[in-house]
Amino acid sequence: MDSNSTAKSLVVYFSMPETTEPENMSREEELSTVVIDGEVLGNTQYVAYIIAENTGADIFRIEPVTPYPLDHSELENIAQKEQSGNFRPEIAGTVEDIDQYDAIFFGFPNWYYDMPMIMYSFLDQYDLTGKTVLPFVTSGGSGFSDAIGTIKDMEPDADVVTDGLSISRNVVQDSEPDIIEWLTEKGFIQ
Numbered sequence: 713m714d715s716n717s718t719a720k721s722l723v724v725y726f727s728m729p730e731t732t733e734p735e736n737m738s739r740e741e742e743l744s745t746v747v748i749d750g751e752v753l754g755n756t757q758y759v760a761y762i763i764a765e766n767t768g769a770d771i772f773r774i775e776p777v778t779p780y781p782l783d784h785s786e787l788e789n790i791a792q793k794e795q796s797g798n799f800r801p802e803i804a805g806t807v808e809d810i811d812q813y814d815a816i817f818f819g820f821p822n823w824y825y826d827m828p829m830i831m832y833s834f835l836d837q838y839d840l841t842g843k844t845v846l847p848f849v850t851s852g853g854s855g856f857s858d859a860i861g862t863i864k865d866m867e868p869d870a871d872v873v874t875d876g877l878s879i880s881r882n883v884v885q886d887s888e889p890d891i892i893e894w895l896t897e898k899g900f901i902q
């Protein structure tokens with residue numbers, strides 16, 4: 713077992729819950745959210761919180777300067793355009809002193825068999841040399857697609873773990889035991 717339990721960690725994630733209203737959701741809205749005590753969280757956001765809660769990691773949510781639309785088909789159009797144009801959407805805010813972190817949990821939803829382009833923006837912007845990078849993904853079934861290889865290519869001097877955590881959107885709400893098991897395997901929980 714690794715011993716990462718004393719590492720200083722940061723959870724970096726992007727998540728796009730398709731509504732803020734806990735009631736009367738459409739199918740697409742339901743599929744992209746978890747409701748906890750009346751609060752709507754995105755799927756990846758929920759996993760990010762469970763990781764932070766169980767490891768004491770700090771948390772940074774990647775948010776675009778220009779917010780994405782909540783409407784599903786508008787969101788799909790924009791995501792497709794960003795991907796086909798190889799865009800780098802600008803990130804609002806910055807991570808304070810990324811050098812203080814030994815480990816970066818790096819989470820995103822699968823968008824069209826890849827990371828959302830804003831994750832590329834993050835990897836372009838931050839040098840993760842020497843850090844352990846632990847990818848996690850939520851998806852409708854595609855898992856990581858080739859994203860772990862892409863992260864490695866973009867951060868060649870980071871130690872990117874190849875067995876990242878992949879959670880299906882159908883089971884996010886019940887995924888805490890799996891998340892804890894993965895964190896334990898990776899040495900973040902003893």
Ligand SMILES: Cc1cc2nc3c(=O)[nH]c(=O)nc-3n(C[C@H](O)[C@H](O)[C@H](O)COP(=O)(O)O)c2cc1C
Nearest residue numbers: 727728754755756821822824825850851852853854
């Ligand atoms: C624009 C877009 C593209 C998507 N493409 C895929 C895909 O290629 N494969 C897949 O399994 N799921 C895909 N999904 C489903 C999301 O990965 C899934 O709903 C995810 O859990 C959403 O996480 P979030 O609520 O944190 O944003 C896509 C969703 C959106 C909005």
